[in-house]
Amino acid sequence: MVDIAARVWNHRWKIDPIVRSLIDTDFYKLLMCQSVFRRSPRTQVTFSLINRSTHIPLATLVDEGELREQLDHVRSLSLTRGESTWMRGNTFYGKRQMFTPAFMDWFENLRLPPYHLERVGDQYELTFEGPWPEVMLWEIPALAILMELRSRAVLETMGxxxxxxxxxxxxxxxxxxxxxxxxxxxxxxxxxxxxxxxxxxxxxxxxxxxxxxxxxxxxxxxxxxxxxxxxxxxxxxxxxxxxxxxxxxxxxxxxxxxxxxxxxxxxxxxxxxxxxxxxxxxxxxxxxxxxxxxxxxxxxxxxxxxxxxxxxxxxxxxxxxxxxxxxxxxxxxxxxxxxxxxxxxxxxxxxxxxxxxxxxxxxxxNDFRGLTSGDALAPFSLVCKAVAAEGRPTVKLSDNPRKAMGPEAEVERYKRVFGVGEQAEMEVVV
Amino acid sequence: MVDIAARVWNHRWKIDPIVRSLIDTDFYKLLMCQSVFRRSPRTQVTFSLINRSTHIPLATLVDEGELREQLDHVRSLSLTRGESTWMRGNTFYGKRQMFTPAFMDWFENLRLPPYHLERVGDQYELTFEGPWPEVMLWEIPALAILMELRSRAVLETMGxxxxxxxxxxxxxxxxxxxxxxxxxxxxxxxxxxxxxxxxxxxxxxxxxxxxxxxxxxxxxxxxxxxxxxxxxxxxxxxxxxxxxxxxxxxxxxxxxxxxxxxxxxxxxxxxxxxxxxxxxxxxxxxxxxxxxxxxxxxxxxxxxxxxxxxxxxxxxxxxxxxxxxxxxxxxxxxxxxxxxxxxxxxxxxxxxxxxxxxxxxxxxxNDFRGLTSGDALAPFSLVCKAVAAEGRPTVKLSDNPRKAMGPEAEVERYKRVFGVGEQAEMEVVV
Incomplete structure (x- = not known):
């Protein structure tokens, strides 16, 4: 039996949305968001997409129109009643009411802030600016969207x-x-x-x-x-x-x-x-x-x-x-x-x-390594990071210099302040 | 969306039938059946199931009740209008009307004859007796049923x-x-x-x-x-x-x-x-x-x-x-x-x-070799053959003595008549 209603319903979608829920995100984002919402609700930050795998020409692989549609769809999402009930009522790490009523009231009314998208060569510049607790919630959906649009572009060519x-x-x-x-x-x-x-x-x-x-x-x-x-x-x-x-x-x-x-x-x-x-x-x-x-x-x-x-x-x-x-x-x-x-x-x-x-x-x-010709579905190293706060650049050093980020002078200053000497370079797998 | 009607419909089946159509069989069976229907419609034959892989204890693996239900279901089948139209109207090997109106009239009214099932040790004795054109149509469904019931018995234990x-x-x-x-x-x-x-x-x-x-x-x-x-x-x-x-x-x-x-x-x-x-x-x-x-x-x-x-x-x-x-x-x-x-x-x-x-x-x-522990789904050598015609035993020699069948004295006689000397034994893979 064909479920005619289901098929007709599916025909109606303008797009097949990748992210369909505001809680299709990492739990630590919500925990941190609550903390930021309490302590630094008005801090202005900028998050930016960074494709560490520069050999993957994202802007060639992924259509800009489709990317915009997916990002726009995320901006149309708000917390559903069931999602809110789960966050308010569920036990996390053995604790009830992990999320405070004040945070939940705010989160229930949240829509994600605008994004800025520009194609630069074979890559996209995708940034998010605004209050920290709002902007930070873009990180995971933005990454998931780009990863999946790249997957879809490859899958489209297959029988x-x-x-x-x-x-x-x-x-x-x-x-x-x-x-x-x-x-x-x-x-x-x-x-x-x-x-x-x-x-x-x-x-x-x-x-x-x-x-x-x-x-x-x-x-x-x-x-x-x-x-x-x-x-x-x-x-x-x-x-x-x-x-x-x-x-x-x-x-x-x-x-x-x-x-x-x-x-x-x-x-x-x-x-x-x-x-x-x-x-x-x-x-x-x-x-x-x-x-x-x-x-x-x-x-x-x-x-x-x-x-x-x-x-x-x-x-x-x-x-x-x-x-x-x-x-x-x-x-x-x-x-x-x-x-x-x-x-x-x-x-x-x-x-x-x-x-x-x-x-x-x-x-x-995402271990699709070796499964397609030309390894077109192998995962790659895409991140979305806070690059600035109140107009000041952020810095990350980490224990692997290949994962470091920030303006050179600031990186040097941080190294000095934190007493970081020589570090062993390690390949960033994914 | 759950297709409720489909699920409710599926609940109604007493069994999940393995063979759901009289044309779920090999094309050569139908071609031969037409030939036999024309030339030897009243010849009495016996077909019998033979499990060449005696290490597979079919009667231990496959429940007798389930086997009977599946065989009974086949006996309830008759040619549908669409199947008949296909046989009458389709081109086979470039030829129209491969199946004559006389054969199709008979086939449209056919139900498969009774079967005889008995458990003997770890194996089943499954035989079919009656007019050749009817009995011969049991071969493929009988084999397919036993193969699939054995598969299902193994699959039932899996997550x-x-x-x-x-x-x-x-x-x-x-x-x-x-x-x-x-x-x-x-x-x-x-x-x-x-x-x-x-x-x-x-x-x-x-x-x-x-x-x-x-x-x-x-x-x-x-x-x-x-x-x-x-x-x-x-x-x-x-x-x-x-x-x-x-x-x-x-x-x-x-x-x-x-x-x-x-x-x-x-x-x-x-x-x-x-x-x-x-x-x-x-x-x-x-x-x-x-x-x-x-x-x-x-x-x-x-x-x-x-x-x-x-x-x-x-x-x-x-x-x-x-x-x-x-x-x-x-x-x-x-x-x-x-x-x-x-x-x-x-x-x-x-x-x-x-x-x-x-x-x-x-x-x-059926190449499920090596896919389960104990190789429980590896195919095995099951056949269903004409073992007698008008009360006389049949003989097969083939080019591999391991595939030979028939009473010993008759096998010797056939070897003499057909001048068959030494033959190389070959493993019967499946």
């Missing part, structure tokens, strides 16, 4: 069965990874793959496959919409944009040096338990930990998001020991460029010495 | 995503074969996989994948229902049951020796062109060709269905040459135990020397 076999191959590939991960005792792993997913439907499939294939070892997804629809835990804490904006707003070097700790001090007031996760690499992990106040050593764990992950974890373990903490009670979350072999390796290396958890991103939700 | 990945793997596997076959110039290949298919839906998928992946090189399918639904050529000519029954009915050795030629003499009256395909191996290819009348050398081609296929093809080529025929104008159809590597090898060896065509069976529609 019906070629398409089926493409997804068959992708499913097989992921399932074989899951089968190997299943062999790891006490694995804890979550989906962090929203921003650079192949597509929404594919991410949704990946999450469900992880759920069936890994059972309790699969702890949840960073994607709020999928968490809601699939009755999973929404996972995530905080990200680089907080220290980057705090740092940009700092007056003078002393305030700059203090900015990353101010971020966590604010977070400390708002959250406890498993939400107290340090992200130490914004301006170099070594210096950050050396100069950290003692109360930070009491936090639950640390997230390793750049540099060599084993080195970062060893650094964290030594730091906890030096502050009289027991690393076996601490949590290390690996979240940078993971694939199943690296996960297994890190798990072997650190399980038992500390609590270990993994946030698996792009190579969970 | 939702495990299932999806199983089919993803099977699709990938087939597509990779298709991609390798695509490299062969002037390939001609058809689906012969109805009888030992994994399932109807899977065969239908395989056929469509071949259609998209191979284009003109894919010449059609032996399955009439799929040929009708997908607007493809229905492919097939004749099979061993004709010489086996003719031979069983022959009075004395002289008549026995002549029986296989009588079959083709009758066929010669009824069909021409690409339907004049010799199946020479029922009682040994060598002797059959040596003693064949000259008019047979004028036939279009030969089908190699047992023994080493290259040897069989060389034998045929030498035979045509010895009869003053040009092998380059002849057609050799390979149809035994083919997989893509063997197809490529035979294609390389014979293309140009003769016209070559392939009837790809079990390893097209």
């Amino acid at each position: 019906k069965f070629e398409l089926q076999v493409l997804y068959a191959r992708a499913m097989t590939k992921l399932w074989e990874k899951i089968e190997r991960l299943r062999a790891l005792d006490d694995l804890r792993i979550a989906d962090f793959g929203t921003r650079r997913r192949h597509s929404f439907l594919w991410q949704d499939w990946c999450v469900q496959a992880m759920q069936e294939g890994l059972g309790q070892a699969f702890t949840g997804t960073s994607n709020c919409l999928i968490a809601k629809n699939r009755d999973l835990e929404a996972i995530g804490t905080n990200a680089h944009e907080l220290p980057m904006v705090y740092a940009a707003l700092a007056e003078g070097d002393t305030a700059l040096a203090r900015a990353p700790y101010d971020v966590l001090s604010d977070w400390h007031e708002e959250h406890d338990g498993n939400l107290r996760i340090i992200l130490p690499d914004t301006y170099g992990t070594e210096g950050f930990l050396q100069n950290a106040p003692d109360w930070l050593a009491g936090w639950t764990g640390i997230r390793i998001d750049s540099g060599d992950p084993a080195t970062g974890a060893e650094t964290a373990i030594r730091w906890w020991q030096s502050r009289g903490e027991d690393p076996r009670e601490k949590l290390i979350i690996f979240s940078d460029g993971l694939d199943e072999a690296k996960i297994a390796e890190l798990h072997r290396q650190f399980a038992g010495r500390t609590r270990v958890s993994f946030g698996w991103g792009t190579l969970l939700t | 939702k995503f495990e299932l999806q990945v199983l089919y993803a793997r099977a699709m990938t596997k087939l597509w990779e074969k298709i991609e390798r076959l695509r490299a062969l110039d002037d390939l001609r290949i058809a689906d012969f996989g109805t009888r030992r298919r994994h399932s109807f839906l899977w065969q239908d998928w395989c056929v469509q994948a071949m259609q998209e992946g191979l284009g003109q090189a894919f010449t059609g399918t032996s399955n009439c229902l799929i040929a009708k639904n997908r607007d493809l050529e229905a492919i097939g000519t004749n099979a061993h049951e004709l010489p086996m029954v003719y031979a069983a009915l022959a009075e004395g050795d002289t008549a026995l020796a002549r029986a296989p030629y009588d079959v083709l003499s009758d066929w010669h009256e009824e069909h021409d062109g690409n339907l004049r395909i010799i199946l020479p191996d029922t009682y040994g290819t060598e002797g059959f060709l040596q003693n064949a009348p000259d008019w047979l050398a004028g036939w279009t081609g030969i089908r190699i269905d047992s023994g080493d296929p290259a040897t069989g093809a060389e034998t045929a080529i030498r035979w045509w040459q010895s009869r003053g025929e040009d092998p380059r104008e002849k057609l050799i159809i390979f149809s035994d135990g083919l997989d893509e590597a063997k197809i490529a090898e035979l294609h390389r060896q014979f293309a140009g020397r003769t016209r070559v065509s392939f009837g790809w069976g079990t390893l097209l529609t």
Whole structure:
């Protein structure tokens, strides 16, 4: 039986929207947004899309009209009643009313602010300017839209069965990874793959496959919409944009040096338990930990998001020991460029010495490497970052100089203030 | 949108029928049936299921009640108006009205005769007795039902995503074969996989994948229902049951020796062109060709269905040459135990020397080898054969002694009459 009504309904769509919900975003965005909404609601920021994979000519692959339609569609979205009910009523990290009534009232009335799009050569310049709590919510949908429009452009050239076999191959590939991960005792792993997913439907499939294939070892997804629809835990804490904006707003070097700790001090007031996760690499992990106040050593764990992950974890373990903490009670979350072999390796290396958890991103939700001719669907490194706050440029150093960003003079100043010396360059996988 | 009506409708089925149409069968069955209907409508025959793969305990795997329900469902089927219209109005092998009005009148009123089912140890004894034109139509549905019930028994133990990945793997596997076959110039290949298919839906998928992946090189399918639904050529000519029954009915050795030629003499009256395909191996290819009348050398081609296929093809080529025929104008159809590597090898060896065509069976529609733990879905060798005619046992020798069947004394007599000496044993793949 053909469902005629469904087909007719589908005919009506002017476009097939990529992002269909304001909560089709990472959980940490909403947590951070609430924090920013409370503390810095009027701070003006600029977010900008940056294609680190310059060999991918995005503006050639993706039609500007289609891109505008997708971005415009996101601007038409508002929180639905069911989404609001979920955010207000659901338990996050074991806590009720994670989102305050004041924040929810604001969020329910929110529409995303305008975007600025310009084609420059083979790339797009896509920026968002306005109040921080509004602009920051563009990051994930903007990335997801560009990733999926690029996927669609490639998929459009393929035959019906070629398409089926493409997804068959992708499913097989992921399932074989899951089968190997299943062999790891006490694995804890979550989906962090929203921003650079192949597509929404594919991410949704990946999450469900992880759920069936890994059972309790699969702890949840960073994607709020999928968490809601699939009755999973929404996972995530905080990200680089907080220290980057705090740092940009700092007056003078002393305030700059203090900015990353101010971020966590604010977070400390708002959250406890498993939400107290340090992200130490914004301006170099070594210096950050050396100069950290003692109360930070009491936090639950640390997230390793750049540099060599084993080195970062060893650094964290030594730091906890030096502050009289027991690393076996601490949590290390690996979240940078993971694939199943690296996960297994890190798990072997650190399980038992500390609590270990993994946030698996792009190579969970977009590992189409080797599945098409010319590898046209291989994922690439697209980011959307806060590049300015109140007209001042932001800086990120991270533990991998290839991930650094900001004006050269400012980068040098930050390196000096944060005592960052030589850093090992590492390939940015995705 | 959920199609409520479709779901409610599906709830109503007492069973999920495996065979839903009397033309969900091989085209050559219908061609032979018409011939038998005309010449031997009252000949009493017995068909019997034989599981050559005795390590597969069919009666343990497949529930007897479910098997009976499926067989009973087939007995409830009759030709639909659309199916009848297709058979009456379609062009087969370039010819209109392949099926005569007299045959169609009979077929439209046909219901399949009763079956006899008994469990004996770990196997089923499943037999069909009655008039030849009715009983012969049980062969393909009986095989398809048992194959698919065995598949379903294994599939029932699997999770939702495990299932999806199983089919993803099977699709990938087939597509990779298709991609390798695509490299062969002037390939001609058809689906012969109805009888030992994994399932109807899977065969239908395989056929469509071949259609998209191979284009003109894919010449059609032996399955009439799929040929009708997908607007493809229905492919097939004749099979061993004709010489086996003719031979069983022959009075004395002289008549026995002549029986296989009588079959083709009758066929010669009824069909021409690409339907004049010799199946020479029922009682040994060598002797059959040596003693064949000259008019047979004028036939279009030969089908190699047992023994080493290259040897069989060389034998045929030498035979045509010895009869003053040009092998380059002849057609050799390979149809035994083919997989893509063997197809490529035979294609390389014979293309140009003769016209070559392939009837790809079990390893097209049921290559689930290596896809589940314990290889529980690997295909196996199940046949359903005429074992008696008018109370006399039938005999098959073929070019592979492992495919031989019949009472020992009769096998010896046939070997003597047809001058069959030593034969090379070959593993029966599927």
